[in-house]
Amino acid sequence: MFRQAASRASALARQSAAGGQRRQMAEAVAADKLHFNFFLPGGTIQKDAAVDMVLVPASSGVMGILPRHAPTVAQLRPGVVEVHSEGTKDKYFVSSGFAFVHKDRTDVCAVAAAPLSDLDASAVAQGVTDAEAAMAAAKTDMEKAEAQIGLDTYTAMRSALTMA
Amino acid sequence: MVQYWRAAGVSYLRYCNLTADAVRSALKEQARKKTAAKVPFSMTKSTWEAGKPVSRVQLEPAGAEALQGAK
Numbered sequence: 001m002f003r004q005a006a007s008r009a010s011a012l013a014r015q016s017a018a019g020g021q022r023r024q025m026a027e028a029v030a031a032d033k034l035h036f037n038f039f040l041p042g043g044t045i046q047k048d049a050a051v052d053m054v055l056v057p058a059s060s061g062v063m064g065i066l067p068r069h070a071p072t073v074a075q076l077r078p079g080v081v082e083v084h085s086e087g088t089k090d091k092y093f094v095s096s097g098f099a100f101v102h103k104d105r106t107d108v109c110a111v112a113a114a115p116l117s118d119l120d121a122s123a124v125a126q127g128v129t130d131a132e133a134a135m136a137a138a139k140t141d142m143e144k145a146e147a148q149i150g151l152d153t154y155t156a157m158r159s160a161l162t163m164a
Numbered sequence: 165m166v167q168y169w170r171a172a173g174v175s176y177l178r179y180c181n182l183t184a185d186a187v188r189s190a191l192k193e194q195a196r197k198k199t200a201a202k203v204p205f206s207m208t209k210s211t212w213e214a215g216k217p218v219s220r221v222q223l224e225p226a227g228a229e230a231l232q233g234a235k
Binding site: 059 | 167168169171172173174178179180181182183184186187188189190191192194195199
């Protein structure tokens, strides 16, 4: 008798759990918060965080993502991802990647990212100088483009540090 | 609207790796040590003859250098 009751209870529990999973695909956060993930190839910076706003450096310009933002995909350029949450702003410099805004969550997937405090100002200044020298020495279109890529990244880091 | 690097013949893969190398090279010592352990991958190139490996070359683990071919 008790075994029947226990199996019925566990069946009910399984049903409600399955029903709950069917109703919400992802772990939901409060409706006025943004469900935010921030992924790197080697690890996770934020997972299932409930934040107020995220600013991402899209290739078309800086984009602000608020809760209930329309689904979109943005390619990122070297720049700063700002995570605004409860009055605090966490800033990370990302090298490149994508921001995926889904209906119920936002994912920022970056190739390389670091908090601004991890960037070395003198190394950045040296990088700008080296990139400018590479630009001057470049001959072919591809060399010029690659030097320009380095220059863009280092100048973006420099302005991120000076504006922090 | 084509991006300048795409127009010059640089692939997105190469663009990603160049920007990532630039960011990693500008990290402070401590942060760089943490990421340095994760980044390098190493490849071994071995040529085979008659079912036996003839030569084995360890390709340099690196960022952009090792991916030079993946343009």
